[in-house]
Amino acid sequence: MPEMIQPHILIVDDDPQIRELVQEYLTENALRVSATSTGQQMATILENEAIDLVILDLRLAGEDGMTIARTLRDKSAIPIIIVTGVRDEADRIMGLELGADDYLTKPFSPRELLARIRTVLRRTKGPALTEARQREVRAYRFVDFELNLRTRRLTRHAQRIELTNGEFNLLSALLAAPQRILTRDQLLEASRVYDNEVYDRSIDVQILRLRRKIEADPSQPQFIMTERGVGYSFSCPVEILY
Numbered sequence: 001m002p003e004m005i006q007p008h009i010l011i012v013d014d015d016p017q018i019r020e021l022v023q024e025y026l027t028e029n030a031l032r033v034s035a036t037s038t039g040q041q042m043a044t045i046l047e048n049e050a051i052d053l054v055i056l057d058l059r060l061a062g063e064d065g066m067t068i069a070r071t072l073r074d075k076s077a078i079p080i081i082i083v084t085g086v087r088d089e090a091d092r093i094m095g096l097e098l099g100a101d102d103y104l105t106k107p108f109s110p111r112e113l114l115a116r117i118r119t120v121l122r123r124t125k126g127p128a129l130t131e132a133r134q135r136e137v138r139a140y141r142f143v144d145f146e147l148n149l150r151t152r153r154l155t156r157h158a159q160r161i162e163l164t165n166g167e168f169n170l171l172s173a174l175l176a177a178p179q180r181i182l183t184r185d186q187l188l189e190a191s192r193v194y195d196n197e198v199y200d201r202s203i204d205v206q207i208l209r210l211r212r213k214i215e216a217d218p219s220q221p222q223f224i225m226t227e228r229g230v231g232y233s234f235s236c237p238v239e240i241l242y
Contacts, residue, residue, distance in 0.1 A: 006144075007121055008050060011035040012042045012068075013057040013083070018106075022055070025110035031117070037061075039068040048151055050139035050241045051078055053117060056100075058084040066094060073099035077242065079120045083108065140175040141239040142223070145214060147171060154214075161213055170206045171214075174224065178238040183231040207232060 009026055013019050014037040023033045034049065036042055039060065045051065054072065058065030069080060080099065085106040096103060101120045104113060139148045145161075147154050152168050154161045163171065173187050184203040207226075211218040225235045 006030055006032040007052040008032045008034065009053050009055065009117065010042065010045055010049075010051045011055045012039065012060070013037065013055070014061045015057070018057075022110055022113065026114065026117070029114055031114075039063050039065075042068070042072075046072075046076070046078075048148070048153075050141070050146060050148055052241070053079045053081065053121060055081050055083060055113070055117075058082055066098065069098050069100060081113070081116060081120060083113075137176075137240055137242060139241040140172070141241065142175065142178075142234075142236045147175060163213065164209075166206050167210045167213070170203070171210060174232070174234040175238050178234045178236065181227045181230055181233045187231065203232075 009031050011019055011022055011033065013022075013035070016037070019035045019037070023035050026033045034045055034051070036045060037060070042054070042056075056065060056069055056072075058069070060068070065082075065084070069082065072078065072080060079101045081102045081104065082096075082100045083104045083106060101123070102116050104116065137149060139146055139150075141147075145154060145156050147168075149172065152163075154163050154168070154171065170187060174182070187203050207224060208218070211221050211224055214223055215221045223234060223236050225233050227233055
């Protein structure tokens with residue numbers, strides 16, 4: 001059976017004890033977690049990873065959390081849960097007006113945070129999030145793999161799997177149309193969306209090489225299936241990240 005896709009949560013908090021506590025608890029509850037202490041490091045992670053939700057402390061040392069939240073919201077539709085040690089209604093209202101999806105005041109229980117994360121993810125992954133669905137696709141996830149279209153990186157458990165340009169283009173095309181049969185001509189045409197480079201080798205050779213990198217047993221593929229006389233299909237459910 002395929003493994004469940006784990007949402008990727010980013011914690012931005014300059015208190016190492018809180019970061020460690022929250023990261024450990026969320027990881028134990030089937031979430032993938034990254035953590036950092038600065039807005040600059042947050043920006044770097046967002047450039048290189050497909051993050052599903054950000055937990056942002058407004059009171060980072062030497063930084064304006066409100067400005068960080070505003071910049072994040074201006075650039076993306078990634079859900080934000082704001083946390084702060086200040087019991088100030090003005091901060092809460094301003095944070096929500098900036099586009100935060102929820103707000104927690106320290107000290108809070110990890111259990112409550114988890115409940116709020118799940119609620120926000122359910123809401124923002126639903127069909128009502130029209131704006132996010134109109135944005136450019138950031139990444140695809142299947143089982144424990146993640147293909148980031150911005151960085152052109154395929155990772156598994158945060159470990160990079162090197163792909164050639166042709167392999168990246170082909171995998172991108174397959175993931176954009178999961179569980180649909182694509183002819184060789186369709187795969188060639190679809191791949192041009194991701195790069196203008198035309199394949200210099202046949203689709204079949206590219207498929208063989210790609211299988212060697214993502215299949216447990218390339219001779220008995222579970223992801224990329226051969227549709228004899230037609231083409232190929234990607235048989236695994238795919239999550240699209242906007």
